[in-house]
Amino acid sequence: MSHLNVAHSEEYRANSVPFNFFEHTQDAHIIRSDEEAVETAKKLAQTFAKEASLRDQERRLPLNEIQQFSQSGLWAITVPKSFGGAGVSYRTVAEVIKTISSVDPSLGQIPQNHLVFIEHLRLDASPEQQKFFFNLVLKGTRLGNAFSEKNAKTVADLETTIRKTDKGYEINGQKFFATGALLAHWIPIVAVNEDGLPVAALVPQHTSGVNIINDWSGFGQRTTASGTVELNQVEVNENYLVPIHHAFERPTPAGAISQFIQAAVDAGIARGAIEETIGYVKTHSRPWIDSGLERATDDPYTIASIGDLKIKLRAAEAVLDLAADQIDQAIVQPSEENVAQATLLVAEAKVLTTEIALLASNKLFELSGTRSTLSELNLDRHWRNARTHTLHDPVRWKYHIVGNYYLNNVQPPRHPWS
Numbered sequence: 001m002s003h004l005n006v007a008h009s010e011e012y013r014a015n016s017v018p019f020n021f022f023e024h025t026q027d028a029h030i031i032r033s034d035e036e037a038v039e040t041a042k043k044l045a046q047t048f049a050k051e052a053s054l055r056d057q058e059r060r061l062p063l064n065e066i067q068q069f070s071q072s073g074l075w076a077i078t079v080p081k082s083f084g085g086a087g088v089s090y091r092t093v094a095e096v097i098k099t100i101s102s103v104d105p106s107l108g109q110i111p112q113n114h115l116v117f118i119e120h121l122r123l124d125a126s127p128e129q130q131k132f133f134f135n136l137v138l139k140g141t142r143l144g145n146a147f148s149e150k151n152a153k154t155v156a157d158l159e160t161t162i163r164k165t166d167k168g169y170e171i172n173g174q175k176f177f178a179t180g181a182l183l184a185h186w187i188p189i190v191a192v193n194e195d196g197l198p199v200a201a202l203v204p205q206h207t208s209g210v211n212i213i214n215d216w217s218g219f220g221q222r223t224t225a226s227g228t229v230e231l232n233q234v235e236v237n238e239n240y241l242v243p244i245h246h247a248f249e250r251p252t253p254a255g256a257i258s259q260f261i262q263a264a265v266d267a268g269i270a271r272g273a274i275e276e277t278i279g280y281v282k283t284h285s286r287p288w289i290d291s292g293l294e295r296a297t298d299d300p301y302t303i304a305s306i307g308d309l310k311i312k313l314r315a316a317e318a319v320l321d322l323a324a325d326q327i328d329q330a331i332v333q334p335s336e337e338n339v340a341q342a343t344l345l346v347a348e349a350k351v352l353t354t355e356i357a358l359l360a361s362n363k364l365f366e367l368s369g370t371r372s373t374l375s376e377l378n379l380d381r382h383w384r385n386a387r388t389h390t391l392h393d394p395v396r397w398k399y400h401i402v403g404n405y406y407l408n409n410v411q412p413p414r415h416p417w418s
Contacts, residue, residue: 201241266356
């Protein structure tokens with residue numbers, strides 16, 4: 001393989017994102033341990049919480065926050081230790097994502113595919129590609145997402161193509177749900193080659209023919225910039241192609257990791273909604289007229305409901321931790337059984353985190369009362385975010401995966417959505 005280099009086009013279409021947003025004034029901090037990663041996330045969450053509601057109301061892109069997030073080193077915590085990263089456990093990954101998502105789940109979701117692609121680099125990239133891209137990530141480079149399409153028959157039926165040309169390779173197509181692409185330095189684009197197999201082509205943000213449109217209009221997760229990416233005769237260097245289909249031709253935890261981070265976002269949404277509920281009931285809610293109580297916090301039904309929410313959240317997070325441990329095991333020993341168990345536990349965690357995110361964001365209003373629905377409070381963002389994000393990969397099929405394994409000994413399918 002020839003030397004990897006970066007060729008930037010003068011063309012710029014980043015939809016109101018300043019050009020200097022993508023410049024590195026200094027390298028990112030490098031986190032060295034699991035403990036440092038968790039503490040860093042907690043400190044950042046305090047900052048990110050301050051204007052989270054306002055960003056949601058105004059659909060304001062979290063430009064400063066994303067810079068702080070990636071410069072903190074948290075976007076590089078899964079880079080293997082052999083390449084200079086912390087190689088943290090997936091329990092730590094979950095805690096970081098939950099902590100950030102509890103105050104702003106859009107910020108929690110944006111690095112999801114970045115982290116997933118780091119795993120694909122570990123699994124499928126050449127040693128030279130790994131060295132090149134892991135070094136970029138450690139310095140603060142953000143990877144975006146141009147994977148999904150909204151007009152294909154199913155989520156796996158991609159229409160974006162990559163074809164060999166006299167100059168190298170060319171990509172044509174259109175993507176949607178491209179979370180983070182607008183804010184990324186490099187964009188991994190998934191396209192099908194002449195053999196119908198998916199490969200990832202990494203292109204710098206300002207590559208000619210890449211048009212990123214900030215047209216995400218979802219009522220939740222408003223500031224993820226999960227809109228359209230148009231790809232018109234995009235030239236790709238062969239050195240930037242990664243055969244990601246290999247990760248699903250053998251037992252690997254790639255699919256489980258993708259779903260695991262989604263579940264961590266949902267757990268974070270639930271955590272944030274419950275804390276918002278407790279805070280509102282303590283400071284604003286009134287006791288019901290027939291209760292004879294002085295404070296809403298003394299209402300036995302409210303007390304029981306908070307207990308129920310906390311118990312269900314703890315259960316969901318406990319299963320998420322079990323899934324994390326099994327992912328770690330599958331990374332070290334990627335056997336059929338280890339990968340299957342990781343997939344099953346992630347599916348179980350996805351069910352439980354979905355249920356508690358929806359329940360908690362709904363109970364927020366039931367326990368807080370009518371005044372909590374006032375638009376100026378914007379408390380509905382918790383429910384909107386929960387309802388939107390939990391639609392990633394239908395939970396009804398998680399039940400099917402688990403049941404089919406235990407009833408019929410059918411292994412979980414190998415793909416990013418199981």
